[in-house]
Amino acid sequence: MKLKVKFLKWEAGLPVAMLHFKTAEKLGVRIQGNISIKTLSKYSKEMVTIIDTIDEPYVRENEILVSNEIKEEMRLKKGQKVDVNLAPIPESLNFIKKKLNSGVLTRNEIFIITRDIARNALSEAEIALLVAAMYKQGMRMSETIAMIEAMIKFGNKFSVKGKYIVDKHSIGGVAGNRTTPIVVSICSADGLIFPKTSSRAITSAAGTADVLETIMEVEFTPDELKKILKKTNAFMVWGGSLDMVPVDSKIIKVEKELNIDPKSQLVASIMSKKFAVGSKYILIDIPYGKSVKVDRKKAESLKNEFLSLGKHFHKKIRVVLTDGSEPIGNGVGPALELKDIVKVLDPKQKGPKDLEKKSLFLAGELFELTGMAKKGYGLKMAEKILYSGDAFKKFKEIVEAQKGNLNRLKRVARFKKEIHSAKKARITGIDNKKINSLARITGCPVDKFSGVYLYHHVGDEIKKGEKIISLYSETQSRLRQAIKFYRVENPIKFK
Amino acid sequence: MKLKVKFLKWEAGLPVAMLHFKTAEKLGVRIQGNISIKTLSKYSKEMVTIIDTIDEPYVRENEILVSNEIKEEMRLKKGQKVDVNLAPIPESLNFIKKKLNSGVLTRNEIFIITRDIARNALSEAEIALLVAAMYKQGMRMSETIAMIEAMIKFGNKFSVKGKYIVDKHSIGGVAGNRTTPIVVSICSADGLIFPKTSSRAITSAAGTADVLETIMEVEFTPDELKKILKKTNAFMVWGGSLDMVPVDSKIIKVEKELNIDPKSQLVASIMSKKFAVGSKYILIDIPYGKSVKVDRKKAESLKNEFLSLGKHFHKKIRVVLTDGSEPIGNGVGPALELKDIVKVLDPKQKGPKDLEKKSLFLAGELFELTGMAKKGYGLKMAEKILYSGDAFKKFKEIVEAQKGNLNRLKRVARFKKEIHSAKKARITGIDNKKINSLARITGCPVDKFSGVYLYHHVGDEIKKGEKIISLYSETQSRLRQAIKFYRVENPIKFK
Known part of the structure; x- marks a missing residue:
């Protein structure tokens, strides 16, 4: 039926x-039923949707009203005629049930799903x-492989040319663990090509895309990205926009x-995205610990899975297991994390040592993986680039290419609360999940300048009256809620 | 926020x-996020919905546009003010995950879900x-019990008064197995109270509600139903409307x-609906066989589950396992099945013997279960009521009370195709699932008069040229499709 x-x-x-309900009746489709929409051009696009x-x-009998999601995915124009039909029941449902019933899916079944x-x-x-x-x-290895291939096949490639196309990925969960902008700046300052796509926060206080967005744009068209990459060897954008x-x-x-x-699915998800941008050298960081996503055992098993996939797809993959027992850096929240990052990058400032150390380690691993540095010399190379200010220069180049401005980082949130220690004590633990929740309560990731600032790490000795943590928020009520959460949940443990 | x-x-x-997107922003809810809508009256109703x-x-900043489903469930009026807020993440999701991870849910957890x-x-x-x-x-028995109680608690009771409130339920799958109208007519003719709710077809050719709808209404308000019940001792309606x-x-x-x-869930679903109308005597018919939902073993296990639940809830439950190896009756499709039913009920006509026999058996079981008949005498009682014409009289009473008219059954579908045997043969099998699919292809359950008519049962000897099956449809194209399906799938096997 043409509509x-x-x-x-x-x-x-x-x-x-x-x-229109009469049109639905004519098509024989019930509410919540599936129709297919097809454009009428020679290379027609097709999409299935519920109605x-x-x-x-609002809608006449000869019309179809589509949500923006359809408009954009099918690139429809107002008034354009499309062919609308009843959609058949998808056969993939049977394959999904086979999987649920402990079956192993064939490559073909995964492609159909x-x-x-x-x-x-x-x-x-x-x-x-x-x-x-x-x-x-x-999922068996054969299923994961098929899934990766199928997801790439039914996706969009962003082809980057060059010999040293690198990528990194950190499994999430560690509060403040914002190494990406530092690693990207160090590596691309030395010629590695780093087309980095990152995510936004879902349950955490900030994703890398949220952090960067504080001062620069993170959504570009593929053409714009190619220009940025040509100019600076790197970009750092939100993956969802591509x-x-x-x-x-x-x-x-x-x-x-x-x-x-x-x-x-986690593994297939990460790998498909890296392969889609054509990465050849991939570093995977798996922090393990009590209050992050995986423990040591699960980290080891993930590592093996990544390595097997690397072999199968002829990619150079290195997997490092890192300490995820406590937050990294001092700030947790978009702007607060970015302030830490700039302090690490800028040779004139002093940034959090743990963030610097981990970033240097990861950059060094990438230098060794690509062969830019000999085994054992990657770290030194990374240090040289960071301490010379070359990495900071590269960072500023990228900020400029992505229409950003470092000055935007100068403001602070409207309200602040410092919490001091009531007694002399030693910090015995800082819970990543609770710190994340605390930062979210202050307003993260929506309020960019809200969040928490940690003055200490596990093992530190605290004097009576010494600052432990500061909470930043744009509203008094959120700040009050955060203080209450801090008092009740005790994200920081003392002895 | 008031909207x-x-x-x-x-x-x-x-x-x-x-x-309005600005309103969503103010509430802090994303698209597809949850909000709660609350009316402002003293006994306020609350509902959670996605946006x-x-x-x-179409929507101004101070407005909320709701779908008809919300309008009806909350009984909202145009322009009415409601309180709209961000809805918290439901804690039941954790319990569902616990179940997925092989946990056993507590009564409280099931109530929250x-x-x-x-x-x-x-x-x-x-x-x-x-x-x-x-x-x-x-699910463990304790979980099923909690589920039944919870579903009744968060539902609407339809309270029927009387000592002998009975119900029956057949697990589906047998084509043409339309005993309900006959059993209801026989039982209520003798004073049993039979508030029967039935379903519509989902994957089958017809549900009891679809069949009855050919000549009468099957959707009434609770008040109307009480009047019908008072007048005739029974009603037969679509459960979904209540x-x-x-x-x-x-x-x-x-x-x-x-x-x-x-x-x-099947067991909890059936029981909760029977208990909600206050049934005290419940007969469950479980047909087993190759081409229906359950085999003999699964039927036995279902039987035990029903009996245990009966004991727990202090209800008299009888479970019969019946032969589901082939279709019952001749017609498959709403009107064709109802024609069979009328022939069985009307003493002046000759109906399908298998349908008559099974209906009498079920009615007899209900007479014995309620104690209206002594053990061994239920069938005789049912036969007497059927053969005397009392059941048919009762059926016509119900038809009238439900605003129906038997004359509506007189027409036939526009197109018909008789299929004859090419040779002398014996029927060795009739596949329920394929007969159902065949009937659906002819237009069931939407086209009430479409469907198939089976002239024989398994074991019958067929002469060359003898009629095997007739296909009825309202369009030539559907009829052609059905003939093709019959030729390719061979729903009837010969030897």
Whole structure:
């Protein structure tokens, strides 16, 4: 059935269309049923979506009202005619059930599931079943490999040319662990090509994209990114804007809703995104510890999985297990973390030593992985670039290319509360999860300048009356809530 | 935040609201995020829903546009003010994950999950996770009991008074197995009170509600139903219109989407609906066989589960395992099945013997279960009522009370194709699933008069050229498709 496209600046968070109820009846589709929308051009695009019905004058019988998500994905124009039909039941649902029933999926079955997610033929409930199946059954190496290949196939490539295209990824969970901007600046200052895409915070206080956004733009078109990369050897942007692996994005959306993070999908998700930008050398940082995502044992098993995948895909992968027992750096929150970063980068300032040390270590590993430095000399090379100010210079170049301005970092949040120690004591533990929650309560990641500042690390001896932590917030009420949370939850343990 | 309610005759198939993007920002809710809507009256109603955003003039900053599903469930009026707030993350998600991880849920945890589904705080993806968990892990008796109690608590009771309130339920899968109208007519003709709610077809050719709807109404208000019951001792309506167990309806909606039917939920679903209408004597018919839902072993285990629940809830429950190896009756499809039923009920006509026999057996069991007949005399009692015409009289009473008219059954579908045997043969099997699919292809359950008519049963000897099956459809194209399906799939096997 040919219908005319209509928009209403309707953001539904997922592709959905509205039909006049008579049109729905004619098509034989029920509410929440699936239709396929096809453009009429020679190389027609097709997409499957669920429908609602609505009355005139919002939609006429010969019209289809689509949400912005469809408009953008199909690049539709107002009034354009599209072919709308009843969509068949996706066969991938049977494969998902096979997986849930402990079966092993073939390459072909995984490709069909992935294709159906890509064309939007699976509902969120159906994707949730897939997530549950992966969570309960895990995935064999053959399945993970097929998943990576399928996600790349049904995605968009961003092809970067060059010999030394590198990437890094940290499994999350450590508060303040914002090494990326430092590592990218050091490595690209020495000629490595670093097309870095990062995520925004979901449950944490800040993602790298949130942090950078405090002073620069993090969303660009592919053409703009190519220009930036040519100019500076690197970019640091939000991965969602490029959306190179839309299937992964759709699965992650459901995982977030369910707050479930199947290990097998985690690996496929990371690898597909790295491969989609053409990275050849990939460093994976897996912090382990009590209050982060994985313990030592799980970290080891993840490491092996990454290494096997590297072998299969002929990529140079190095995996480092790092200490995730406490936060890194002093600031937790977008602007506070970025202030730490600038202090580490700027030779004239003194930044948090632990953040500096970890960043140098990671950059050094990448120099060795690419062969730019001989084994054992990567760290020295990284130190030289950092201490000379070359890394800071590169950072400022990238900030400028991404339309940023370091001066934006000068302000502080409107309200602040310093908490002092009531007695002489020793810090015995700092809980990553609780520090994250605390920072979120102050307003992170939305309020860029809110967050917490930690004055100490585990093992430090504190005098009576000494500052332990400062809380920053844009509103009094959030600050009060944060103080209360701090008192009740004790994110910092003393003895 | 106080907002004014607005409608647009918007049918979304699930509760969803639209806010102006600035309002969403103020609330701090993202697209697809949860808000709670609360009425301002003393006994305020509350509901949780996801949101979309849209631009003026469709929604202004001080307005909230709600889908019909919210309007109806909360009984909102245009322009009414409601209190809208950010909804917290439901804690039941943790319990669902516990179940997925092989845990056993406490009574309290099940009540919280059920409450969250009732107030719409769980998304379809989250309910899908629950379905996956129940499917993978099964449920202990203690969990099923808690689930039944919780679903009734968060539902609507339809209280029927009387000593002999009976009910029956057949686990589906047998094509043409439409005993309900006959059993209800026989039993209520002898004074049993039979408030029967039935379902519509989902994957089958017809549900009892679809069948009855051919000639009478099946949706009434509770008040209307009470009047009908008082007048005739019985009613036969679509369960969905009463919606006594809305939590069950929401779970079933997702199960249908996923085409998954966890056994434990099946039992809780059936029992909660029977208990909600106050049934004291319940007969469960479990047909078993190769081409229906359960085999003999699974039927036995289901039987035990029903009996244990009966004991726990102090209800008289009888479970019969019946032969589900082939279709019952001749017609498959709403009108064709009802024609069979009328022939069985009307003493002046000759109906399908197998349908008559099974209906009499079930009615006899109910007479014995209630003590209306002594052990061994139930069948005789049922036969007497059927053969005397009393059951048919009662059936016509119910038809009239439900605003029906038997004359509506007189027409036939526009197109018909008789298929004859090419040779002398013996029928060795009739596949329920394939016969169902065949009937659906002809147009069931939407086209009431479409469907298939079977002239024989398994074991019959067929002469060359003898009629085997007739296909009925309202369009030539559907009929052609059905003929093709019959030729390719061979739903009837010969030797």
